[in-house]
Amino acid sequence: MLIDAHPRNAWLLRMVRRRLREEFPKLQVEVNEEKSRTVDLDRAESFGLLGVDFRRLRSIGRQVWRAHYTPKxxxxxxxxxxxxxxxxxxxxxxxxxxxxxxxxxxxxxxxxxxxxxxxxxxxxxxxxxxxxxxxxxxxxxxxxxxxxxxxxxxxxxxxQKLFNGYRVRRTTTLKASPA
Known part of the structure; x- marks a missing residue:
C-alpha cells in the first residue's frame, strides 16, 4: 500500500498496519516479518513485488513526484x-x-x-x-x-501474425478511504 509521506498522514500508516494485523488472520494469511518492511520512497528506496520494481520519480512535464513501476x-x-x-x-x-x-x-x-x-x-x-x-x-x-x-x-x-500487442494498459489509481 502506498501512503503519502507527509507528516499529517503518519496516523494513516499506523491505522493501516493495525487493520492489516486484524484482517490477515481472518483470511488465514500470515505475514512474513523477515520479508515485510516499510519503504520510504522519499529516500529513493524502492521495492519489488510480483516481478515489478516500484520507486518514486519526478515527472518530466509538471515536475511532480509520482509512483513509477516497471518490470524488474x-x-x-x-x-x-x-x-x-x-x-x-x-x-x-x-x-x-x-x-x-x-x-x-x-x-x-x-x-x-x-x-x-x-x-x-x-x-x-x-x-x-x-x-x-x-x-x-x-x-x-x-x-x-x-x-x-x-x-x-x-x-x-x-x-505472419507475429505478436504486436505491446501497449501499456493505463489503469486508474484507486484511492483508499480512511479506515
Whole structure:
C-alpha cells in the first residue's frame, strides 16, 4: 500500500498496519516479518513485488513526484533467455513453428507486464524479438544481416501474425478511504 509521506498522514500508516494485523488472520494469511518492511520512497528506496520494481520519480512535464513501476530487469533477462533457448532449440525448424512458440511466450509476458511505465521495456522486447525472427529467417535462407529490406514490418506483423500487442494498459489509481 502506498501512503503519502507527509507528516499529517503518519496516523494513516499506523491505522493501516493495525487493520492489516486484524484482517490477515481472518483470511488465514500470515505475514512474513523477515520479508515485510516499510519503504520510504522519499529516500529513493524502492521495492519489488510480483516481478515489478516500484520507486518514486519526478515527472518530466509538471515536475511532480509520482509512483513509477516497471518490470524488474531480472524478469526481462529471464524472458530473453527463454526466447534464446527457443531459437537455439528450433534453429533448423520452419519459421512458422518458431513464431508460434515465441508468440505464446511474448503474449503472456507482455500481457502481464503491460502496466505502469513499462513501455520502454516492452519496446526493447519487441525490437529484440523482431531482430531474432529476422536473423532466424536469414539463416534459414543462408543470408547475412537482418533482412530489413526483404521482410517488412507489415509482412511480419500483419501477414505472419507475429505478436504486436505491446501497449501499456493505463489503469486508474484507486484511492483508499480512511479506515
Amino acid at each position: 530487469l531480472k524478469k526481462r533477462t529471464g524472458l530473453l533467455r527463454k526466447l534464446k533457448e527457443v531459437f537455439r532449440r528450433y534453429q533448423w525448424q520452419p519459421v512458422d513453428g518458431v513464431m508460434q512458440l515465441i508468440d505464446r511466450v511474448l503474449r503472456g509476458w507482455a500481457n502481464y507486464f503491460a502496466v505502469g511505465h513499462s513501455s520502454e521495456c516492452l519496446s526493447f522486447i519487441k525490437d529484440w524479438g523482431e531482430k531474432k525472427i529476422r536473423r532466424h529467417m536469414g539463416r534459414s535462407r543462408d543470408r547475412r544481416g537482418f533482412g530489413w529490406k526483404t521482410w517488412s514490418r507489415h509482412w511480419l506483423y500483419d501477414e
